[in-house]
Amino acid sequence: MAVSPxxxxxxxxxxxxxxxxxxxxxxxxxxTHSAVASSNGTPALARxxxxxxxxxLGMSLDLVEQMNEDEKRKYVKGxxxxxxxxxxxxxxxxxxxxxxxxxxxxxxxxxxFRDGLAPDAVRELKHLxxxxxxxxxxxxxxxxSKDQNLNLVLEYLPLGDxxxxxxxxxxxxxxxxxxxxxxxxxxxxxxxxHDNCVLHRDIKPNNLLIAADGEVKLADFGLxxxxxxxxxxxxxxxxxxxxxxxxxxxxxxxxxGAVDVWSVGLVFxxxxxxxxxxxxxxxxxxxxxxxxxxxxxxxxxxPGVTQLKEYTVPSDVTPVWDKSxxxxxxxxxxxxxxxxxxxTLALDPRKRITAREMLEHRWxxxxxxxxxxxxxxxxxxxxxxxxxxxxxxxxxxxEDENNNNARGAKVARKLDFGATK
Amino acid sequence: xxxxxxRYRQSSQFRLWSxxxxxxxxxxxxxxxxxxxxxxxxxxxxxxxxxxxxxTSNANTPDADGTSTLPEFLTPSExxxxxxxxxxxxxxxxxHAEMADEIKATAAAFFRxxxxxxxxxxxxxxxxxxxxxxxGCKAEGSFPRITDxxxxxxxxxxxxxxxxEFLLCQGIxxxxxxxxxxxxxRGAVMDLRRIGDIEHTRIDSAERxxxxxxxxxxxxxxxxxxxxPSQIMLAALSLADRGLAERLIQETFHFVHPQPNSGAGTPxxxxxxxxxxxxxxDIATIIGPxxxxxxxxTVEACRDMLSKEPPERREHWSSKVTYKxxxxxxRKKLNKCRDPDRWNLxxxxxxxxxxxxxxxxxxxxDGGSAAGPAxxxxxxxxxxxxxxxxxxxKGAMDDPFGGAL
Numbered sequence: 001m002a003v004s005p006x007x008x009x010x011x012x013x014x015x016x017x018x019x020x021x022x023x024x025x026x027x028x029x030x031x032t033h034s035a036v037a038s039s040n041g042t043p044a045l046a047r048x049x050x051x052x053x054x055x056x057l058g059m060s061l062d063l064v065e066q067m068n069e070d071e072k073r074k075y076v077k078g079x080x081x082x083x084x085x086x087x088x089x090x091x092x093x094x095x096x097x098x099x100x101x102x103x104x105x106x107x108x109x110x111x112x113f114r115d116g117l118a119p120d121a122v123r124e125l126k127h128l129x130x131x132x133x134x135x136x137x138x139x140x141x142x143x144x145s146k147d148q149n150l151n152l153v154l155e156y157l158p159l160g161d162x163x164x165x166x167x168x169x170x171x172x173x174x175x176x177x178x179x180x181x182x183x184x185x186x187x188x189x190x191x192x193x194h195d196n197c198v199l200h201r202d203i204k205p206n207n208l209l210i211a212a213d214g215e216v217k218l219a220d221f222g223l224x225x226x227x228x229x230x231x232x233x234x235x236x237x238x239x240x241x242x243x244x245x246x247x248x249x250x251x252x253x254x255x256x257g258a259v260d261v262w263s264v265g266l267v268f269x270x271x272x273x274x275x276x277x278x279x280x281x282x283x284x285x286x287x288x289x290x291x292x293x294x295x296x297x298x299x300x301x302x303p304g305v306t307q308l309k310e311y312t313v314p315s316d317v318t319p320v321w322d323k324s325x326x327x328x329x330x331x332x333x334x335x336x337x338x339x340x341x342x343x344t345l346a347l348d349p350r351k352r353i354t355a356r357e358m359l360e361h362r363w364x365x366x367x368x369x370x371x372x373x374x375x376x377x378x379x380x381x382x383x384x385x386x387x388x389x390x391x392x393x394x395x396x397x398x399e400d401e402n403n404n405n406a407r408g409a410k411v412a413r414k415l416d417f418g419a420t421k
Numbered sequence: 422x423x424x425x426x427x428r429y430r431q432s433s434q435f436r437l438w439s440x441x442x443x444x445x446x447x448x449x450x451x452x453x454x455x456x457x458x459x460x461x462x463x464x465x466x467x468x469x470x471x472x473x474x475x476x477t478s479n480a481n482t483p484d485a486d487g488t489s490t491l492p493e494f495l496t497p498s499e500x501x502x503x504x505x506x507x508x509x510x511x512x513x514x515x516x517h518a519e520m521a522d523e524i525k526a527t528a529a530a531f532f533r534x535x536x537x538x539x540x541x542x543x544x545x546x547x548x549x550x551x552x553x554x555x556x557g558c559k560a561e562g563s564f565p566r567i568t569d570x571x572x573x574x575x576x577x578x579x580x581x582x583x584x585x586e587f588l589l590c591q592g593i594x595x596x597x598x599x600x601x602x603x604x605x606x607r608g609a610v611m612d613l614r615r616i617g618d619i620e621h622t623r624i625d626s627a628e629r630x631x632x633x634x635x636x637x638x639x640x641x642x643x644x645x646x647x648x649x650p651s652q653i654m655l656a657a658l659s660l661a662d663r664g665l666a667e668r669l670i671q672e673t674f675h676f677v678h679p680q681p682n683s684g685a686g687t688p689x690x691x692x693x694x695x696x697x698x699x700x701x702x703d704i705a706t707i708i709g710p711x712x713x714x715x716x717x718x719t720v721e722a723c724r725d726m727l728s729k730e731p732p733e734r735r736e737h738w739s740s741k742v743t744y745k746x747x748x749x750x751x752r753k754k755l756n757k758c759r760d761p762d763r764w765n766l767x768x769x770x771x772x773x774x775x776x777x778x779x780x781x782x783x784x785x786x787d788g789g790s791a792a793g794p795a796x797x798x799x800x801x802x803x804x805x806x807x808x809x810x811x812x813x814x815k816g817a818m819d820d821p822f823g824g825a826l
Contacts, residue, residue, distance in 0.1 A: 062456070062459060062539065062543060063451070063452060063455055064538050064591055067538075067594075115564065115565070115566055115567045116555070116556075116559075116567060116587075117559065117586060117590065122559045122560065122564075123562075125597055126560060127598070129598060130431070130432055142594075142595040144587065144590075146777050147774065147777040148770075148773075150590075196428070225562050229604070
């Protein structure tokens with residue numbers, strides 16, 4: 001959306017003088033916007049320079065380093081929750097108040113990535129610094145350790161993720177009101193990203209973490225990016241396969257928030273049937289599944305789709321499934337719920353419902369009302385360790401915008417459809 | 422979170438990187454003072470024989486008998502002049518490498534942000550500007566190979582750029598999102614076209630000129646620190662065609678009570694969801710004459726700032742005459758007063774890493790343990806959790822403040 005001058009609102013004129021900030025240190029303390037007060041920040045300038053110096057090395061701290069040091073000291077790092085190739089995750093708490101628990105995600109220096117700070121870390125930090133919303137994981141602070149590893153201090157989300165709840169059929173029972181509550185929180189998160197011109201590009205149940213009070217939080221922004229200006233090329237190789245929309249499977253190089261909405265639709269379907277709706281083992285199979293379970297994309301239901309570079313579909317065309325077919329499988333969420341689901345799974349991204357329109361859908365206002373978050377079903381144990389493994393994971397697909405390595409493999413699959421039958 | 426204003430106030434650009442002119446001046450002065458103090462300290466305490474990382478320049482070392490003479494330091498205004506000059510160099514380098522406008526603009530913002538809390542006497546600007554361009558690419562979503570990247574600038578070794586990257590990230594407070602006025606300009610052009618009675622050729626030429634201004638003037642001045650992207654856009658548009666900018670502001674801040682049956686206010690005002698969801702009285706305030714005059718005043722002030730560095734000044738900054746007359750003397754001064762420990766980014770990183778290695782020699786409680794007893798790796802943790810070890814490692818040279826607590 002173009003930022004027009006209409007956006008100029010009253011406070012902008014008074015924007016600067018209204019803030020009584022004087023020093024960068026003070027600013028930093030206010031800006032951490034966390035539950036953690038900077039009670040312990042020792043002002044850098046109060047320290048006599050050189051007092052701490054060891055002759056010869058002379059590694060005293062300058063202003064920025066001191067700010068970093070202060071930030072680091074606000075937290076105490078506890079036991080490790082998880083270890084992965086991309087990051088380790090630790091339990092931690094605020095130094096001033098051990099009751100304030102946090103998760104510290106330490107991003108490792110990646111040995112296989114020789115080009116400095118890795119793309120996942122750049123993307124994740126860039127977007128989490130800007131997005132503050134009850135349904136998006138909150139970045140409380142960032143600091144570096146001396147070995148130049150990045151440490152992201154995140155709010156602590158002890159109740160695991162949505163995938164665990166979905167899968168634990170024996171112990172976790174939930175109904176339409178619970179699904180509506182979870183979907184509401186997910187949809188608000190996605191709407192907020194899109195309203196801030198950010199695509200998440202990896203929405204799936206195990207990136208939806210659950211806070212102590214039951215609130216769902218969208219996490220893992222390692223594949224996120226800002227909306228591209230018209231004409232800019234983007235990579236099609238994002239979003240974990242089962243949740244990847246047809247336009248990306250067909251190699252579209254410019255796309256919109258509709259890609260995330262498709263993923264939201266598949267999370268919705270998965271919540272209902274308690275199993276992944278379209279679990280393709282390969283891209284070929286993923287396309288075949290979409291064709292079989294939703295309908296074959298054709299120029300009739302999606303004008304222009306055959307022009308997409310990687311467009312290939314099985315030869316037996318399946319018509320797009322109608323509402324009664326969906327009612328059979330997803331009727332548990334009622335007719336309105338099914339209507340919403342079908343709109344999120346529209347093959348043509350231009351006809352797919354937007355996140356904003358989703359929020360305006362009638363389903364939210366029909367019975368049953370969504371469950372209050374405190375009363376949602378939850379897992380009884382193991383949440384701590386789950387957050388560790390959720391955060392340390394590498395993203396489903398990692399590839400930068402300019403890299404075309406995956407293209408060859410996609411071309412190859414064109415020869416391969418027969419095998420999936 | 423109703424209004425876009427509220428949204429903007431959540432951005433790191435506002436939270437961390439917006440200042441009044443006096444705040445900005447104070448911060449720069451503080452960075453200058455701090456650099457003087459620590460450079461003096463380092464020069465005085467470092468024996469000239471074994472300071473491996475000291476620059477080759479001998480002008481800043483103590484006399485043979487030890488009675489030290491400190492060099493003359495740069496003043497804050499000299500530093501500011503150099504930062505401006507090197508910002509222009511950054512933009513030139515970005516042009517040379519044919520980078521996108523957003524990347525150059527983001528890199529310029531990073532560079533200027535970095536030198537608010539860091540003195541130009543501490544870290545080398547001609548290196549940091551390349552680092553800023555490299556990281557600007559990444560922040561804007563393109564991830565070049567470092568070896569290809571440095572070739573653009575006739576360099577063989579990526580070491581310096583990589584050594585400076587983390588330093589830059591820390592200096593910009595890990596805030597990688599910079600909001601620019603380019604999209605605002607596109608929006609303004611659409612709004613102007615919609616008004617209907619303005620010739621398109623006039624709009625087009627104003628857009629071209631405004632874009633040219635946005636690609637230079639706000640980037641080389643402090644505009645990004647003081648003004649929002651839309652204010653900067655309006656100021657640039659005003660420099661390009663004052664009539665159009667004023668028209669746009671008049672049309673925007675023009676409240677007409679909606680007719681009961683038409684529901685339309687001004688054609689443009691009805692398009693904003695944030696405005697239309699508010700009661701009429703609020704809208705009347707927001708787009709009323711008081712705010713309009715305030716916006717006009719702010720845009721005028723921003724216009725003044727941009728007009729000091731019009732795009733034609735690119736030649737001024739790149740000319741040899743300017744360099745000789747204004748910059749060379751300061752550069753010479755800088756060569757004598759620069760930081761002996763930090764000027765060489767590669768050395769700095771190496772010595773830091775060595776410190777980490779020395780320090781965590783006893784093994785670490787995480788990361789390293791997984792790697793077995795082979796000794797600490799770069800991934801070893803060096804904070805939190807290891808309080809005990811800190812206490813044992815007395816006199817750890819790299820941790821001047823001792824262990825945690």
